[in-house]
Amino acid sequence: MRQRLGLERDYEAHVFRRGTHFFHLENWYSIHGLIRGALRLAGLYGRGRRNALAIELRRNEVALPDLPPEFEGFTLLQLSDLHLDINTAFTAALIERVQGLNYDLCVITGDYRARTFGPIAAALEGLRRLRPHLKSPVYAILGNHDTIRLVPPMEELGYALLLNEWVRIERGGAAIYLVGIDDAHFYRMENFHRAAHDIPARAVSILLSHTPEAYRHAAHAGFDLMLCGHTHGGQICLPGGIPVLTDADSPRALARGPWRYHDLLGYTSVGAGTCIVDVRVNCPPEVTLHRLRKKVDVRAENA
Numbered sequence: 001m002r003q004r005l006g007l008e009r010d011y012e013a014h015v016f017r018r019g020t021h022f023f024h025l026e027n028w029y030s031i032h033g034l035i036r037g038a039l040r041l042a043g044l045y046g047r048g049r050r051n052a053l054a055i056e057l058r059r060n061e062v063a064l065p066d067l068p069p070e071f072e073g074f075t076l077l078q079l080s081d082l083h084l085d086i087n088t089a090f091t092a093a094l095i096e097r098v099q100g101l102n103y104d105l106c107v108i109t110g111d112y113r114a115r116t117f118g119p120i121a122a123a124l125e126g127l128r129r130l131r132p133h134l135k136s137p138v139y140a141i142l143g144n145h146d147t148i149r150l151v152p153p154m155e156e157l158g159y160a161l162l163l164n165e166w167v168r169i170e171r172g173g174a175a176i177y178l179v180g181i182d183d184a185h186f187y188r189m190e191n192f193h194r195a196a197h198d199i200p201a202r203a204v205s206i207l208l209s210h211t212p213e214a215y216r217h218a219a220h221a222g223f224d225l226m227l228c229g230h231t232h233g234g235q236i237c238l239p240g241g242i243p244v245l246t247d248a249d250s251p252r253a254l255a256r257g258p259w260r261y262h263d264l265l266g267y268t269s270v271g272a273g274t275c276i277v278d279v280r281v282n283c284p285p286e287v288t289l290h291r292l293r294k295k296v297d298v299r300a301e302n303a
Contacts, residue, residue, distance in 0.1 A: 048280055052285060076289070078227050079109075079269075106134045106135060110140070113145050139178060162178070164191040165180065175203065180207075185230060241283055243283070272287055
């Protein structure tokens with residue numbers, strides 16, 4: 001906690017800094033007005049704001065070879081990049097979108113406030129309004145916009161924060177492991193050794209990471225599935241959903257949707273919320289249902 005708070009104080013409101021992520025677009029506030037102005041000139045601003053509230057439901061089938069039979073069909077609802085204080089209408093739109101969904105647990109992969117520093121009250125109010133509409137349990141991690149000061153009040157609201165740690169999920173006598181790491185993008189506070197410590201070697205493990213940038217470490221640490229966000233899928237994209245920027249040090253193939261790296265399956269959510277400006281162009285916001293199933297070994301069946 002002391003280390004995270006110290007880094008937060010060092011990096012607050014910086015546009016430029018030494019070391020990794022030299023340029024921090026989210027803290028260059030004059031660019032926000034320029035983006036809005038350009039969108040207005042192109043006639044896209046109003047439509048982009050409407051798009052930002054039209055949250056879509058995505059479904060992702062995840063085939064895992066070592067999945068216990070008891071977890072066949074087990075479903076996780078993933079929310080990501082909520083930025084709850086950027087648009088007063090967003091929380092209501094998100095609540096409406098998650099109504100009636102069928103899932104076993106919910107995970108939130110970080111970024112609850114719009115700015116990378118400053119007050120947290122508005123984001124917490126959004127989280128308070130959202131929580132009764134999410135089925136328990138709800139597990140969450142921190143993103144690069146989040147302060148560790150969010151953790152105690154979020155846990156009081158009923159969100160279980162995973163900070164470089166795991167939780168055992170049991171069903172019918174079998175178990176899988178849900179692991180959460182701290183922000184691997186800006187603060188570089190991820191700790192795989194601590195997060196995965198004592199997980200049995202053959203157990204199915206699902207990693208929550210705010211950003212896809214941790215994909216290499218996750219693959220070689222033996223995780224089966226990695227759920228992440230951060231990129232917003234580009235948020236403002238060219239026709240065909242081609243992102244202009246993703247703000248992640250990872251291949252563009254990992255910027256949105258399902259992907260694979262070695263034996264690691266991954267999914268990068270484009271997020272439900274917006275960042276910098278509350279618009280989306282050619283990149284609809286989403287919530288995602290991930291359904292786990294046992295991967296069938298075709299060779300063994302045909303033997």
